[in-house]
Amino acid sequence: MNIRISNASSDPIYIQILSQIRQSILNGELAAGDSLPSIRQLAKDLQVSVITTKRVYEELEKEQLIDSVVGKGSFVSGANQDFIRERRMKQLESKMLEVIQESKALGMSSQDLIHHLTLLLEEE
Structure with missing residues (x-):
């Protein structure tokens, strides 16, 4: 998963991350069942706060794009x-x-x- 954060963008960082993951799922780059990096790993990779990545994952769950399983991680949803x-x-x-x-x-x-x-x- 290749996420780019632009400091020049007027969008907050979490919106930039959210939009890119959402697009990857809807475009089929990430398929149902694919695992996502852990919240902590994604935060480390992008050099952002864990709170930021947690917010992204929570929003993706609300949109039913991902499912999170305690102790196992987050996965692209199999939803229609x-x-x-x-x-x-x-x-x-x-x-x-x-x-x-x-x-x-x-x-x-x-x-x-x-x-x-x-x-x-x-x-x-």
Whole structure:
């Protein structure tokens, strides 16, 4: 598992780690049953706090992307990937509705919003 942390990123470290592990699971780079490094090992490898990696693993468990077994470690969940993806799409839609509401409050047209989103996507 190759995780890169950027100090230049505006995202907190735990979000960077969480996003990269989540993507690896959803892209199939990490398959159901694959083991993840222990919380302490991941913290050591990334040179971050154990609290940070613990928070990441807890969030991944809430999303049902991983299962943790006391004394054995954490493993990629065997949950239905389509179900997980659908749930994440609903979360994304909710965030997009917030953006739409905010853009309306700012008096932006739909064309302005699309243009701004396109610029952000190109920067990414």
